Every structure is written in C-alpha cells, then in structure tokens.
Amino acid sequence: MPIHQPQQRTDPTSERPGVQQAEAALMEHYPHLVRLAYLVLPPSLGRHRRVLAAHGAVQRSLPARRSAAPGRVRVPAQTRAPESGEGPDGPRGAAYTWVRLRVLRAALAYERRPRWWPGRLPAPAALRPTVPSVRGLRLFPRAGGVDELALDRALSTVSGGVRAAFALQLLEGLAEPEVRAVLIEAGWSHAADAVRAAGRLGRPDRSAAEALLRSGEFDPCTVQTRPSDLLRRRHRTRAAAALAALCVVAGTLAVVAGESSGGVTDGALQRASPVAALDPAGLLRAPDEEWADTSRVDFTAWPARGDRRGDRALLGRALRAWGQPSRALRVSTAPGASDAPPAQPPRLLYAGEVDGAAVVLLHDGGVRVVRYAEPLSGSGAPALDFARADDADVTTGAAVVVSRTGDRARFLLAPWVSETTTRDLLTPDTPARPLDVGADGVTAPVPRPAPGGDCGSWPVMQLRSSESIVENHAFLLTDLGDLTPVHLTYTPKPGRGAPSRQPREATGTEALLGWARTACSLRTLRGTGVRAVNNWEFAEQKLPEGGARMDWVCTRADTWQGPGRILVQLLQPSASPTAPAAVVADRSDTALCSRFGQHILASARWKAPSGRWYVLAAGSRAVNRIEAAGAVRGSVPGTTLALRAPQDAAVDLTARLREGGTMSAVR
Structure with a gap:
C-alpha cells in the first residue's frame, strides 16, 4: 500500500496550473499554507519537527513542470483564498486551491505510515515528504495561553483528517460538503466521518476557536529558537x-x-531505527561534584543517583517507553512540554525504588524532565510523565517529584540543597520543621496542598542552597501538580523615594504574612505548567470614612512556556492573619507585574460600614494621577483613588504615568 499520494499526481477532472501560477499562489499565501499544514500534521511529531514538516509540505507542493496551457486550469475553486484579496488566478484563486490540495496530501501522508513503523517515530525518508534541515537549533511556535493549549490537546486526540476538516472549516471558510470533497480529493478515505467529528470541535464558540487557530500557538512562521x-x-x-x-x-x-x-x-x-539516544550505555552522567565547580547550576549538573542507576534492563525499558511507547503506557505531558522521542542521549538523574515503584528520572539536555515509573508488583501499567525544564536555575531546578501517593509526595533534591525543612503557609508564625532526606537525595513524604474543598493548610518546602555555590539562601517551593515544584517569591511595597523593589525569597516575616492570605489562590494554577509565582504588594491605600489601611497585591504566575497570569488581590483589614484575600482581577497571557510590565492600575468596589459604596483604585509607583470617567467623574493625584459611586455604576479608570503616557485599569 502506498504511504501517500505521489507528488506528481494530477486530477482526472482538472489540470495543474503552470509553475509560475502555482509559485505565485504559494508565495502570496505561504504563511497561511504553512499554518494549515502545521494543524494537520500529527502532534506526536513534536513541535520542532511539525514546524519543519509544515514548511517542507508547502515548499514541495509546486508542480515539477509547467502545464502546456496555463489558461486551461479547471481546478474547482471552492472559496476565495483567505487573507488574500485577489488570488493569482482571479478572485476565486484556482491555483491556490490546487496548491492547498497538494499541501493537504503531504501533511496527511504522515498519518499513513506502515504498520511496522514505530508509532511515534516519523517514517523513513523514502516513505514520507522530506523536511528542511536545521542544525544546532530547536524551533517552536510562540507559546499560547490556557485556551490555546486546551485546543491543541483536543486536536492531538483526533486523526489528521479531522484536523484537516476543522482547519478547512474555520480557516478556509468551507461548508461541510466542500470540506468532504477536498478530503476525498486529498485521499482521505473517511471524509464524512472526519467532517462530522470536526463539527464537534471548538463548540460552543466556533468564532473563538477560529481566533485561537490564528494565534501564535499555531503559527510555524513565527518561531522561537533554542539551541x-x-x-x-x-x-x-x-x-x-x-x-x-x-x-x-x-x-x-x-x-x-x-x-x-x-x-x-x-x-x-x-x-x-535511530537507537543511539535509546541505548542505556549512552546515557549521560555528571560527576558527583560537578555542581560545585560549574557556572551552569541546573539539571545538567545533577549526578546520577539511586540504587538502580546501574540496572541496564530498567534503564532500557524507560528509554524504550520514551522512544517507542506501547498502548499500555500511561503518558502525561505538562502544558508546553513535548512527548517526542529524544534526539540525543538524555542525562540520567535517578534510578531507584520508591513507594512500590521503580522510578527513572531523565533530562534531555535543557528542555524537558521525564519521569518513568513501573510498579514493582501487581498489574498496573507503567507511566511516563513529561515537564518543561528549560532555563532552570538554583531554585527552579532544585527538586523533582519522584513519587506521589495520596496526599503526599517525595522529591529528589538537587545536590546543592544543604538544608531541608517544611512549613505551612497558613501558619506563618510557626517555625519550619526538619525534613528527612535519604542518602540518595529522596525526601521523606511531604504533605501536598489539597486540590479543592476547604483550604485549611498550604504545605511548602523551605530549602537552603549550599555555600559551595556562593548562594546560601533559603527559598520556598510548593507542589502544584507538575514534576517540578513552583518557586514562591515576594516583592515588598515601594519605599518612599527608594528605587523600585525586586522580587526576593518569600522567607521573611512580611513575605510569609502576605502569602498566608494569598496562598489559597494558588489552587487555580494547579497543573498549568507554572514555574514561579511572585506576590507584589504594589500599593497601600487608606480606606474611606476613616477606615484602616489595606494592601493591593499582584500575584503573578510565570509558566515554563513564558506567558504569565496575574491575580490582583486586596488584603483588607482583618483580625485573622490568614483571612483570604479578595481577588478583584484575573488576567492571562500578560506581561503585567513582571520586569517587562512594571506598571499596573487596578480597581475594586468596596462597601463601607455605613452602607455606602465606593470605587477604589490603586496604581504602582510610576502612577502620578488617576482619573475616573463615566457614571462618576474625578481626578486625584497620587497612586490611589476612592470615589462614591453606586454598586453597579459603570466607571472607566485611567492612570497617568510620571514619564508620560497613560494606562487603563486591568479587568
């Protein structure tokens, strides 16, 4: 059975356009065609190979020779070429339609591999379209937010034909009968089923799904590079x-x-097949003391530990599960992480027995941490977990989850961790308690934050780095469901006339008191690929009618992918040191409250003890005036504002900055 339709195939009902016509269509719509190919290609290729394969599918779509009579092109033109205006063959874009068909055939060819070829490895060069060659770099589209990731995961669970139908409906604007005709012409044998399945994707808001498909998450022409x-x-x-x-x-x-x-x-x-990266003998192992004599203090400096690090059979099973996974394997990937096979021999971090399972931890050289676990007894299936780990440092590369059982977890700690304790963020005045660590670097069971229900406690690890790396500072880590725990930091209130404050470790009294009131908001970040969370107390405000003072806090979560999410919270006066803060704004995919977005204006509605309602607003240190318009109007110099206003009054707030410019309140 052929793997894909031959590149030189012509349709019996139409002739190919000339080379010049096809090239004009390709050049005019190149970014759109590459995006279409990227969406159709199997996500199992990994983002790097999908980018290259998408460009390869489009670049190889030109005909090998010009037709004898270019004017005789009779390719049916179902719709105007998107984002193009007039196509090279007139308003209906017949050449574009023909090139698009070639691109779809090439992308769908990756779905039709020989049964004997390993499921997650691309077919041999003779059996698939070739891709451009990129050496020394890994290419990735810009990471999107939670919605983009959810859509990408949904697309990864369906076939290439369904992905093609979905893209043709939303990006090309084709009706279902036209989509079926294109899929049949592209050689997809179950076109009707694919169209029906595609109709169920992106519901209920198909317009929002279309906007997501046009986002940077699915744009292989605008990429980020990693070495x-x-x-x-x-x-x-x-x-x-x-x-x-x-x-x-x-x-x-x-x-x-x-x-x-x-x-x-x-x-x-x-x-x-390429087995160099899957050979246990090729695993990289750092010397035991390399971490103390290197400027790159991250996972690459971890030595191999565990009493089964010499077990070739166990290591071989872990590598084969990664490179050639079976159907019984349970695979989970953190947001933004790829489950593609390793391109080169990974680094061994740990191999041992923990809580009734044989566990292997691997690091693939700068991008991912991988955990393989197989039960020592019983009929349970092995599991393989992937997490991002690029640009890890002393704190974000200080621990990896080895085992989770019930409401507790064990961690493998970095070799530079010299002191280990635990504490509860909701009891800030209670001293940290010692945490036992085995000779292999694995901790005793550590309580995990409850995923839901009452937030009665929030356990964290408080670790201290070694003097050998001239750090010797304590820091907090908390478990939010991924392989790597999350680093918690704190930025204090701006001082009078002092330069802007920088994030610092959240181990001081003031930081712990702030986290005692905001820790429970971390539950909304569970399992979202978070790297670090910072509490920034950006303003202090005296409440109207002789009230006490309250603090405005911007809680920013940075993900391993890059995009961040903020929660603006109010620390209102309370007799309890752990009274939960009030969340007044929640925004994703923003640079606010980071070093790339150092200005913020936020607002809230507040009811005084007298029963009157007020609009409150506060800005960061660069704000020198806040103006209100709409149902109530007013202008106040400084960083805070309080105006009488009905509870449901529509009020627009604007801040003026000292260095010039304005900004609106975050919603």
Whole structure:
C-alpha cells in the first residue's frame, strides 16, 4: 500500500496550473499554507519537527513542470483564498486551491505510515515528504495561553483528517460538503466521518476557536529558537565517525543475514531505527561534584543517583517507553512540554525504588524532565510523565517529584540543597520543621496542598542552597501538580523615594504574612505548567470614612512556556492573619507585574460600614494621577483613588504615568 499520494499526481477532472501560477499562489499565501499544514500534521511529531514538516509540505507542493496551457486550469475553486484579496488566478484563486490540495496530501501522508513503523517515530525518508534541515537549533511556535493549549490537546486526540476538516472549516471558510470533497480529493478515505467529528470541535464558540487557530500557538512562521545541547557538540564528530563505522559493520551483517534469510523482519526494521539516544550505555552522567565547580547550576549538573542507576534492563525499558511507547503506557505531558522521542542521549538523574515503584528520572539536555515509573508488583501499567525544564536555575531546578501517593509526595533534591525543612503557609508564625532526606537525595513524604474543598493548610518546602555555590539562601517551593515544584517569591511595597523593589525569597516575616492570605489562590494554577509565582504588594491605600489601611497585591504566575497570569488581590483589614484575600482581577497571557510590565492600575468596589459604596483604585509607583470617567467623574493625584459611586455604576479608570503616557485599569 502506498504511504501517500505521489507528488506528481494530477486530477482526472482538472489540470495543474503552470509553475509560475502555482509559485505565485504559494508565495502570496505561504504563511497561511504553512499554518494549515502545521494543524494537520500529527502532534506526536513534536513541535520542532511539525514546524519543519509544515514548511517542507508547502515548499514541495509546486508542480515539477509547467502545464502546456496555463489558461486551461479547471481546478474547482471552492472559496476565495483567505487573507488574500485577489488570488493569482482571479478572485476565486484556482491555483491556490490546487496548491492547498497538494499541501493537504503531504501533511496527511504522515498519518499513513506502515504498520511496522514505530508509532511515534516519523517514517523513513523514502516513505514520507522530506523536511528542511536545521542544525544546532530547536524551533517552536510562540507559546499560547490556557485556551490555546486546551485546543491543541483536543486536536492531538483526533486523526489528521479531522484536523484537516476543522482547519478547512474555520480557516478556509468551507461548508461541510466542500470540506468532504477536498478530503476525498486529498485521499482521505473517511471524509464524512472526519467532517462530522470536526463539527464537534471548538463548540460552543466556533468564532473563538477560529481566533485561537490564528494565534501564535499555531503559527510555524513565527518561531522561537533554542539551541541543542551546546556541551555535546564537541563530541559529535567523533560520535559520527564511530556511528559510520558501526553502520558499515551493521550493513555487512545485514547483507550476510539477508542472503541467509532472504528477507527482513519487522524486528530488524525496528533495530534499524535511530537507537543511539535509546541505548542505556549512552546515557549521560555528571560527576558527583560537578555542581560545585560549574557556572551552569541546573539539571545538567545533577549526578546520577539511586540504587538502580546501574540496572541496564530498567534503564532500557524507560528509554524504550520514551522512544517507542506501547498502548499500555500511561503518558502525561505538562502544558508546553513535548512527548517526542529524544534526539540525543538524555542525562540520567535517578534510578531507584520508591513507594512500590521503580522510578527513572531523565533530562534531555535543557528542555524537558521525564519521569518513568513501573510498579514493582501487581498489574498496573507503567507511566511516563513529561515537564518543561528549560532555563532552570538554583531554585527552579532544585527538586523533582519522584513519587506521589495520596496526599503526599517525595522529591529528589538537587545536590546543592544543604538544608531541608517544611512549613505551612497558613501558619506563618510557626517555625519550619526538619525534613528527612535519604542518602540518595529522596525526601521523606511531604504533605501536598489539597486540590479543592476547604483550604485549611498550604504545605511548602523551605530549602537552603549550599555555600559551595556562593548562594546560601533559603527559598520556598510548593507542589502544584507538575514534576517540578513552583518557586514562591515576594516583592515588598515601594519605599518612599527608594528605587523600585525586586522580587526576593518569600522567607521573611512580611513575605510569609502576605502569602498566608494569598496562598489559597494558588489552587487555580494547579497543573498549568507554572514555574514561579511572585506576590507584589504594589500599593497601600487608606480606606474611606476613616477606615484602616489595606494592601493591593499582584500575584503573578510565570509558566515554563513564558506567558504569565496575574491575580490582583486586596488584603483588607482583618483580625485573622490568614483571612483570604479578595481577588478583584484575573488576567492571562500578560506581561503585567513582571520586569517587562512594571506598571499596573487596578480597581475594586468596596462597601463601607455605613452602607455606602465606593470605587477604589490603586496604581504602582510610576502612577502620578488617576482619573475616573463615566457614571462618576474625578481626578486625584497620587497612586490611589476612592470615589462614591453606586454598586453597579459603570466607571472607566485611567492612570497617568510620571514619564508620560497613560494606562487603563486591568479587568
């Protein structure tokens, strides 16, 4: 059975456009065609390979030769080429339609691999379209927010035909009969089923789904770059020479075996796949004391630990599960993490037995941490978990979850952690309690924050880094459901005439009191790929009618992908040091409250003890005037404002900044 439709195929009902017509259509709509190919390609390729494959599918869509009579193009044109105005063949864009069909065929070809080919590895070059070559870099589209990630996950659970139908409906504006016709012409055998399944995606708000498809998350023409492992490049020449020698020997043996057996088995084909990264003997292991003598203090400096780090059989099973996963394997990926096979030998962090399971922790050189766990007894299935870990540092690379059982978890700690304690954020006046750590770096069970219900406690680890790396400071980590715990920090109120404050460790009295009132808001961030959360007390305000003072706090969560989310919270006067703060604003995918968004204006409605309602507003230190318009009007110099207004009055607030410019209140 052919893997995909031949690139030179022509349709019996139409002729190809000339090379110049097809090239004009391709060049005019190149970004749109690449986005379409990216959406159709299997997410199992990984984001880097999807980007390259999408560009390859579009670049290889041109016809090999010009047709004899360009004016005789009779390709049905279902719709105007999107985002284009007039196409190269007139308003209906026949050449664009023809090129789009070629792109769809190439992208769908990745769904039609031989049954014997490993499920998560791309088919051999002879059996699939080729991709552009990029060496030394990894390419990723810009990371989106929670909605984009949810849509990407939904698309990863359906077939390429469903993804193609979904994209044709929303990006191309085709009706269902037209989509079925395009899929049939592209060679998809279950076109009607694909269209019906695509109609269920993106509900109930299809317009919002269309906006998400046009976002940077699905734009392979606007990409971010990361280097491959820079420390390994110096070894690649020797490794390539050794691999070439092995290929010569393997080729000789294959010829001999072929002559004796007269054929090639499926097992031999699997052994012929790239196995260097899946060989336990090739795992990288850092020397035990490297962390104390390097400027790169992250997961690359972790030594291999655990009493089964020499167990080749266990390590081999973990690597095979990663590179060639079985149907029984339970796979989970943190937001923004890829589950693609390793491109080069990963680094071994741990291999041992914890809580009735054999656990292997791996690091792939700068992007991901991977956890493999298989039960030591019973019939449970092994599990494979992926998390982002790029640009980790002393604090965000200080611990990894080894095991979770019930309401407790164990962590493997970094070798530079010299002191380990735990504390409850909701009892800020209670001293931290010692936490036992085994010789292999695994902690005793640590209580986990409750996922829901009453927020009666919020356990955290308080760790201290070693003097050997000239850090020697304590910091807080909390478990929000991912492999790596979240770093908690604190930025104090602005001082009079002092320069702007910077985030600091949340271990002081003032920081702990602030986190005691905002810790429970962390529940909304669970499982969203958060790297660090900072509490910034950006303003203090005296309440009207002789009230006490309250603090305005911007709680910012930064994800491993980059986008952040903020919660603006009010710390109103309370007799309880743990009274929950009131959340008055929640915004995702924003730079506010970070070093790239240092100004903020927020507002809230407040009811005085007299029963009167007020509009309250506060801005950060750069605000020198706040103005109100709408149902009530007013202007107040400084960083805070309080105006009498009905509870439901529509009021627009604007802040003027000292250095010029204005900003609106965050909603």
